Amino acid sequence: MISFTKPQNLNGKELRQELLEAKVAITQASTSVIVEGDGLLYLDILDKDADAAAVVVAAHNGTTVAPEPTIADKLASVGLSLDELKAAILGGN
Numbered sequence: 001m002i003s004f005t006k007p008q009n010l011n012g013k014e015l016r017q018e019l020l021e022a023k024v025a026i027t028q029a030s031t032s033v034i035v036e037g038d039g040l041l042y043l044d045i046l047d048k049d050a051d052a053a054a055v056v057v058a059a060h061n062g063t064t065v066a067p068e069p070t071i072a073d074k075l076a077s078v079g080l081s082l083d084e085l086k087a088a089i090l091g092g093n
Helices: 012-021 047-059 071-076 082-091
Strands: 002-005 033-035 040-043
Touching: 002 047, 012 033, 012 047, 040 047, 071 082
Parallel strands: none
Antiparallel strands: 002 040, 033 040
16 A cells, blocks of 8 residues: 545545546456545555556645436336336337
């Protein structure tokens, strides 16, 4: 684990994606990005990737508000797809 200063707006999922885009190898496990109370962010990466990761972490400005779910997302939460809903409405079933 390598420590970095935690960005003000941290979104772990977005940070993982940004690291992968910068060719920094990380695990996809939930433990690949750890935040401690000391203001540090710990990444489960190789030592050789520390400099590249430092650039990514310093530039990271994550989304802190969850995106509004789409209609498809809402339907999926109750086990329906948009096509199934359309078929039910149009088919009268």
